[in-house]
Amino acid sequence: MSQDLQQKVYPNMSPKILLIDSYEIFLNGTVKILRSYYPNAKIYAATTVESALHQITIIKPELVITDICVAQNVGEATQINNGIQLLKELLTNNPQTNILVQSTYINTLVRIKSLIDNHSSGFVVADKSLSSKEILNRVRWALLGETHTKDIKAINSGLELKPEWLRLLNLAFEEGYQDKAIAAHICVSERMVRHYWYKLQEVLDMNIEELKHQGKNLRVITHIRAREEGFID
Numbered sequence: 001m002s003q004d005l006q007q008k009v010y011p012n013m014s015p016k017i018l019l020i021d022s023y024e025i026f027l028n029g030t031v032k033i034l035r036s037y038y039p040n041a042k043i044y045a046a047t048t049v050e051s052a053l054h055q056i057t058i059i060k061p062e063l064v065i066t067d068i069c070v071a072q073n074v075g076e077a078t079q080i081n082n083g084i085q086l087l088k089e090l091l092t093n094n095p096q097t098n099i100l101v102q103s104t105y106i107n108t109l110v111r112i113k114s115l116i117d118n119h120s121s122g123f124v125v126a127d128k129s130l131s132s133k134e135i136l137n138r139v140r141w142a143l144l145g146e147t148h149t150k151d152i153k154a155i156n157s158g159l160e161l162k163p164e165w166l167r168l169l170n171l172a173f174e175e176g177y178q179d180k181a182i183a184a185h186i187c188v189s190e191r192m193v194r195h196y197w198y199k200l201q202e203v204l205d206m207n208i209e210e211l212k213h214q215g216k217n218l219r220v221i222t223h224i225r226a227r228e229e230g231f232i233d
Helices: 003-009 024-037 049-059 080-093 106-117 132-143 163-174 179-186 190-203 208-213 218-229
Strands: 016-020 042-046 063-066 098-102 123-126
Touching: 016 024, 016 049, 024 042, 024 132, 042 049, 049 063, 049 080, 063 080, 063 132, 080 098, 080 106, 098 132, 106 123, 106 218, 123 132, 163 179, 163 190, 163 218, 179 190, 190 218, 208 218
Parallel strands: 016 042, 016 063, 063 098, 098 123
Antiparallel strands: none
């Protein structure tokens, strides 16, 4: 490791770090962990997406540590999609910012795999159940500009989620549309919608004939498997 990189991970460094978490118990816990190793760090906190985006513009942090399930505004419920949209914004408009995603929902990051792959700075994931020591390791990796995504189940297995499949899942399971209406919404034929279902079920490693033989509802099983892989909430 070069001297410059060593200096970046030593406790006497003073990085600007923005923490984003709608649950203060986790927010305060992370601050405590960071203070124990980086006593000179400038640590800022946000409990909503709105506050986070405002602070990012002003303080320009070297590292953003964020949960995925966060509230958009004060008083609103936390939602996974809020965190996904926040990360899309960060990855698209802040290529110089290192990111550590600290969450129990890291598998949902498969939805933005292409943006993660193209991010030019650090991008690291950490489950909230990790020890303090391991969290500090992940912080160090992120500050060094490294990429660590092997904990994301679908990405690690090489699974690729196409945008049209994600749209299909949202229309079917979030908005309740049937194939004919889905076809109209995404401007394709019903036959193409059925093809999307087939390809999606293939990627989810579903044995269609065996499931039919067992009398299982394929759409219900698709919904269950898609949630397990983090494709939908």
